[in-house]
Amino acid sequence: MPLVSMRQLLDEAAKGGYGVGAFNVNDMEQIQAIMGAAKETNSPVIIQASRGARAFAQDKYLFHLILAAAELNPEIPIAMHQDHGNSFETCKSAIELGYTSVMMDGSLKEDGKTPASFEENVAVTKRVVEFAHERGVTVEGEIGVLGGVEDGHGAGGTGLEHVTDPDQAVEFAELTGVDALAIAIGTSHGAYKFTKKPDGSVLKMDVLIAIHKRLPNTHLVMHGSSSVPKDLQDVINKYGGKLKETWGVPVEEIQLGIRNGVRKINVDTDNRLAMTGAIRKVLWEQPEKFDPRDYMKPAREAMQKVVAQRMTQFGQAGHAGDYKAVSIVEIAKGYKDGSLKTKPLVAAK
Numbered sequence: 517m518p519l520v521s522m523r524q525l526l527d528e529a530a531k532g533g534y535g536v537g538a539f540n541v542n543d544m545e546q547i548q549a550i551m552g553a554a555k556e557t558n559s560p561v562i563i564q565a566s567r568g569a570r571a572f573a574q575d576k577y578l579f580h581l582i583l584a585a586a587e588l589n590p591e592i593p594i595a596m597h598q599d600h601g602n603s604f605e606t607c608k609s610a611i612e613l614g615y616t617s618v619m620m621d622g623s624l625k626e627d628g629k630t631p632a633s634f635e636e637n638v639a640v641t642k643r644v645v646e647f648a649h650e651r652g653v654t655v656e657g658e659i660g661v662l663g664g665v666e667d668g669h670g671a672g673g674t675g676l677e678h679v680t681d682p683d684q685a686v687e688f689a690e691l692t693g694v695d696a697l698a699i700a701i702g703t704s705h706g707a708y709k710f711t712k713k714p715d716g717s718v719l720k721m722d723v724l725i726a727i728h729k730r731l732p733n734t735h736l737v738m739h740g741s742s743s744v745p746k747d748l749q750d751v752i753n754k755y756g757g758k759l760k761e762t763w764g765v766p767v768e769e770i771q772l773g774i775r776n777g778v779r780k781i782n783v784d785t786d787n788r789l790a791m792t793g794a795i796r797k798v799l800w801e802q803p804e805k806f807d808p809r810d811y812m813k814p815a816r817e818a819m820q821k822v823v824a825q826r827m828t829q830f831g832q833a834g835h836a837g838d839y840k841a842v843s844i845v846e847i848a849k850g851y852k853d854g855s856l857k858t859k860p861l862v863a864a865k
């Protein structure tokens with residue numbers, strides 16, 4: 517299957533009532549781990565690259581690795597997504613390279629650190645939507661500001677300083693025409709999300725539910741949604757690592773989100789933990805080893821296991837064969853004739 521539009525993938529997920537994991541990649545082994553899991557569970561998948569990943573791997577290497585994944589797995593719908601674009605230019609370069617989806621994170625200024633005004637966010641996101649939709653490419657925007665920092669991108673903090681205001685979310689969706697919307701409900705990037713197990717009083721699920729009621733056609737996105745499981749932390753610490761005790765977003769909270777309009781769930785930290793733990797184990801137990809394959813193979817397997825588990829938990833497992841890819845050209849026509857326009861439902865507050 518050629519790379520598919522993320523909009524098609526998320527529309528299908530909404531129809532089927534499930535969520536789709538968006539997994540970050542920087543190298544070949546991570547792409548293979550994701551595709552191994554997608555094949556194993558028969559799942560559609562979103563593969564995403566941050567600006568940091570694009571710089572680390574170089575655009576051409578990363579993009580061609582993903583094309584190889586599509587070529588080798590014709591039965592799996594794959595959307596290729598730019599994670600946290602910081603400017604119109606970043607998104608434009610991803611679209612010109614062949615990404616089928618971009619995130620314009622206008623919640624922060626171009627430095628990727630300073631919160632931007634609502635007006636600035638609307639202006640830059642709208643510009644990206646116009647450019648992207650003409651080319652059949654999906655756009656995710658962000659309203660409210662997420663906590664933490666990932667790959668040098670983020671405002672820091674706990675994620676509760678700038679929780680999304682539902683009125684603003686509706687206005688933002690109407691003004692920009694985004695397909696998907698990342699909202700801030702208390703999640704944050706990185707491994708250190710919570711210092712105790714979070715429950716409904718920590719994550720603002722009521723805000724999420726309120727936004728979904730009023731924007732039923734805009735796919736909601738949960739960022740910073742690794743679960744940071746204790747067993748993965750333990751492996752790292754057992755073999756010489758020094759992680760401080762920490763909690764991520766419990767899978768049950770994500771599943772509650774999925775029942776209330778969350779269609780894309782970003783997961784990066786869990787995969788990093790799984791790979792690093794596997795590498796540490798080999799090097800700790802067998803210090804004579806020096807062939808990278810001796811530790812990259814178990815690292816890849818450890819990541820595949822986590823990804824397959826998330827695919828099952830999010831509900832995307834079993835859905836790879838539900839639909840055929842609609843070409844990007846057809847999708848572009850849909851945006852042009854208005855049939856793919858997302859219409860916010862104006863409901864009582």
Ligand SMILES: [Zn+2]
Nearest residue numbers: 705739740782
């Ligand atoms: Zn994010």
